[in-house]
Amino acid sequence: MELTEKMVANSATKLSAEEILEGKVLSVKWEPKLKYAWDNGPAIGRYLAELKNGKIIGKKCDKCHRIMIPPRMFCELCWVPTGEWVYVKDTGIVNTWIIGHVDWKAKRLDIKGGVRPITLSIIEIDGASKGMGILHHLGEVDPWKIHRGMKVKAVWKPPEERTGSITDIKYFKPIK
Amino acid sequence: MSKRVAIVGIGTTGFRATTPDVSYRELTYEAATKAYLEAGIEPKDVDAFVATSEDFLEGYSIADEYCPDQLGAVLKPIYSITGDVIHSLASAYMMILSGIGNIMVVQGLSKASNMLTLSDMVTFAMDPIYNRPLKESPHAVAGMEMARYMYETGTTREQIAKVVVKNKRNALTNDLAAHGVLIDLDYVLNSEVVSYPLTQMDISPHSDGAVVMVLAEEETAKALSKKPIWIRGIGWCSDTPGLETRNWGEAIYAQMAADMAYKMAGIRYPRKEINFAEINDEFSYKELQHLEAMRICKKGEAGPLTEIGGTEIGGEFPVNPSGGCLGVGNLFELNGGHTVLEVVRQLRGETGKNQLKNVTTGLAQSWRGVPTTTGTVAILSN
Known part of the structure; x- marks a missing residue:
């Protein structure tokens, strides 16, 4: 039955997957073009520039004395401009983590077939205040041996491959 | 109370x-x-x-x-x-x-x-079934509205161009504005056509x-x-979104939003009881259309009032002394914030060379831009 006949014949129209795939069901497709170029500003700008140098930089609040990463030009809690720039270490400890069996597009990974699960972690960075850290992948580690408080260190891309991005750090790996 | x-x-x-x-x-x-x-x-x-x-x-x-x-x-x-x-x-x-x-x-x-990709983002606001497949430029909507507005009111191209000249000049003496410039009517009338009768100079830069x-x-x-x-009145209103069914000549949304605000403020004769207005002029003709919708001018009278200088800083009813969107820039969702800011600054006497004399009540109006039919109004007094 043609689609129009179906719609006239029945108040509730049942459509099959085949009808949709064969283009018998009316549809409109639209792919939005959404492109942005966000201005980083001085805080994020310097943070990214320092990542390119292989360093992690934070900013200190002179009121609450927190050393904050990523750096910001004002303390969101004290409501004052932040003070000096402070380099922090590229080591830290695991706060929380996952052993991901699906990727960011919700596609299931073939773990049994040997694909490594995604091990994403919040890393509290040494030298930064409590609650300050970096979201990044863990590598060179058996996913099932990751534990809370595990000490880790950044594994950087070679300088010539760095672009001023959080991915200038390839991942964090366990250290003694 | x-x-x-x-x-x-x-x-x-x-x-x-x-x-x-x-x-x-x-x-x-x-x-x-x-x-x-x-x-x-x-x-x-x-x-x-x-x-x-x-x-x-x-x-x-x-x-x-x-x-x-x-x-x-x-x-x-x-x-x-x-x-x-x-x-x-x-x-x-x-x-x-x-x-x-x-x-x-x-x-x-x-x-x-x-x-x-601003143009794509605005197109993305159009109806996906009826409108987007036709791949029209967002400015087509403004052009069609401008044409219908001119037809219904008898407003001339020159009167609309005067809005651009006025607002860009006002912006020159507004320290906060980005797009002030001294131009004449011919410059506006001879600028590149975008969607006739809409030309490049009729469109606010952002x-x-x-x-x-x-x-x-x-x-x-x-x-x-x-x-x-003091916030004396506030109003907002949205018309139907359909491009095919909306009123193309009149900004009914602005009229209803203004009526809501006037009622709250106890205003019966807006032209007499309000001293000046900062209103949306994202496209030049919108200033005139909005003035008429909000009963500050009768239908077809905003153009002639503008032509004789009635909406200038020294005029009988100053409109957009800040320079509006044409002179300050289109700020998208912030447009209403800008109109309120400028009404507040005028009522406090803080606008320097653009300061109006003896003003006690001002109207701030905004529109959500193409392709919307949503308007907002605030009436403020010192």
Whole structure:
């Protein structure tokens, strides 16, 4: 039955997957073009520039004395401009983590077939205040041996491959 | 008589075509700091915050979540309105009237320069079934409305061009404006056609900036400010979205929003009881169409009034002494924030060379731009 006949014949129209795939069901497709170029500003700008140098930089609040990463030009809690720039270490400890069996597009990974699960972690960075850290992948580690408080260190891309991005750090790996 | 609410502090970064030196965070932080300083408050004194954000314009899904930090609103009551800043102002105003708190903050931001595919984003606002397959430029909507408005009212191309000349000139002496320039009628009339009768000079260029304002209930307002600016009326309205069914000649949404605000303010004769207006002129003809919709002029009279200089800074009813969108820049969801800012500055006597004399009541109006039919109005008095 043609689609129009179906719609006239029945108040509730049942459509099959085949009808949709064969283009018998009316549809409109639209792919939005959404492109942005966000201005980083001085805080994020310097943070990214320092990542390119292989360093992690934070900013200190002179009121609450927190050393904050990523750096910001004002303390969101004290409501004052932040003070000096402070380099922090590229080591830290695991706060929380996952052993991901699906990727960011919700596609299931073939773990049994040997694909490594995604091990994403919040890393509290040494030298930064409590609650300050970096979201990044863990590598060179058996996913099932990751534990809370595990000490880790950044594994950087070679300088010539760095672009001023959080991915200038390839991942964090366990250290003694 | 219900409670009275005033604007007791307002801060802005001013408006520039691009702001590559700062992120949206620093932009808002600057405006917020100035507003709080003026009101003599700290973020801890604020009962609730209302931000304004449009996800596709910010480039973030659920952009609301990125609003608290730069307002000092972390772990405080805050939500965002997806609309115009005057919608947010209405929300904060209602929260005070309903007793949720005495001090409210309203925020608006434009980082328009960060949108690289602006035309596509506006097209994305069109109906996907009926309109988008035709692949029309967003300016087609403005062009068609302009043509119908001119036909219904007898408004001439020259009268509309005069709006551009006036607003761009007003912006020259407004320190906050980005697009001031001295041009003549011929320059506007001979600019490149975009969607006839709409030409390049009829379209507002965009700007970046932020506005933050502090609202307070009457007693608090009097304690905090020597020059409180009272919100006397506020209104908002949306027409049907259909391009095929809307009224193309008249801005009914602006008329209904204004009527709502006039009723609240007890205004019967807007032209007599209001001294000046900052209204949406995102496209030149919109200034005239909005003036007529809001009964400041009769239908077909806004053009002639503009032609004889009646809407100039020294005119009988000044319109957009700041320079409007044409002179300051199109600020998208912040447009209403800008009109309120300029009405407040005029009522406090803080606009320098563009200052109007003896003004006590002003009207701030906004429109959500193409392809919308949503308007907002606020009536303010000193």
